Amino acid sequence: MGYKTILAVVTDASLIKTTIDHAGAVADGCGAHLDVLCFGVDRTQSGYYYAGANAMILQETLSRATEEGEALAASARAALEQRDTRWSLESGVAQLVDIGRHVAGRARFSDLVVLPKPYGKDRGVELEPVVEGALFEGQAPVMTVPQAVMPTATPSRVVIGWNEGAEALRAVRAAMPMLIGAEKVHVVVIDPPQHGPNRSDPGGMLSQYLARHGVKAEIDVLSRTMPRVSDVLCRHAQDVNADMIVMGAYGHSRFREAILGGATRNMLEQAVIPVFMAH
Known part of the structure; x- marks a missing residue:
C-alpha cells in the first residue's frame, strides 16, 4: 500500500x-x-x-x-x-x-x-x-x-542501516513503497554480532523479505572503521551514490542521545541526503 x-x-x-x-x-x-x-x-x-x-x-x-x-x-x-x-x-x-x-x-x-x-x-x-x-x-x-538536495518522488539508490532492531524493521516497512521503486537497495550491516541466530548470514532474512516484495536488494557487511556508526553509514552512502538512507530512530533514549550522542542525532546532524526514519 x-x-x-x-x-x-x-x-x-x-x-x-x-x-x-x-x-x-x-x-x-x-x-x-x-x-x-x-x-x-x-x-x-x-x-x-x-x-x-x-x-x-x-x-x-x-x-x-x-x-x-x-x-x-x-x-x-x-x-x-x-x-x-x-x-x-x-x-x-x-x-x-x-x-x-x-x-x-x-x-x-x-x-x-x-x-x-x-x-x-x-x-x-x-x-x-x-x-x-x-x-x-x-x-x-x-x-x-537537507536544503541543498533536489526533490525526487522515488530515490533510485537507497541504503538501509540494518541492526536487527525493532526501530530499523519498522523503518523498512514504512519505507517499502520507496524501496520497491528503487533501482538498488543496499542493506548495510556494520560489525554483525559473532553470536546469534543470524551470525552466518547477517541481513539475510531482511534481504529475503525485501525480495518477496520485489525490492532489488544486496547486503553490504562493513567493519566499523570510523569512530561512529553514522560516519560509516554516511561514507558508504556516498560510495554507492545513494539518494536516501533508511534507519531506525532513537534505539536509545532521547535524553541519552542528546547528552552522549547517538546514531540518530549524529545522522541528523551530518547527513547530506534525505534520511527516512521510524521509531
Whole structure:
C-alpha cells in the first residue's frame, strides 16, 4: 500500500520552498494528498521574567508569533498554488514547549511526515521537537531533507542501516513503497554480532523479505572503521551514490542521545541526503 497522506510542517520562512518541494514531489509520485501545517512559534519562557512583566511580554510574543504564522501560511500557499499537487493548509501558533504535541496530533493520521533537516546553521530550536513529536507521539515515519538536495518522488539508490532492531524493521516497512521503486537497495550491516541466530548470514532474512516484495536488494557487511556508526553509514552512502538512507530512530533514549550522542542525532546532524526514519 502506498502513501495517501503526506504531512509537511513549516516553522521557518527560509525553509518553505525546500520543504514543500520535497513533500510535494513525494505526494505527486504516489498520488497522495499533501497537508501543510504552518506554525508561528511562541518561544516565551515566562518563568525567566521579573514579576509583573509576564502578561505584557506574553502578549507581545503571542502577537509576533501570530503574525509570523500568517506570513508563513501566505508564503506556503503561494508555493503550493504553483503545483498540481492536491493540498490543504492550516496555520496557527504553538508554544515551543508544546509544538511537538500539535505536530503529533496530525502526524498520527499521516502516512509520512516530510521535514527539513533539524540541525545545522540557522536552524531554529523548534525543529528538533517537531521531528520528535512526529516520531514518538505521532508514531509516524519521518523523512528529513537537507536544503541543498533536489526533490525526487522515488530515490533510485537507497541504503538501509540494518541492526536487527525493532526501530530499523519498522523503518523498512514504512519505507517499502520507496524501496520497491528503487533501482538498488543496499542493506548495510556494520560489525554483525559473532553470536546469534543470524551470525552466518547477517541481513539475510531482511534481504529475503525485501525480495518477496520485489525490492532489488544486496547486503553490504562493513567493519566499523570510523569512530561512529553514522560516519560509516554516511561514507558508504556516498560510495554507492545513494539518494536516501533508511534507519531506525532513537534505539536509545532521547535524553541519552542528546547528552552522549547517538546514531540518530549524529545522522541528523551530518547527513547530506534525505534520511527516512521510524521509531
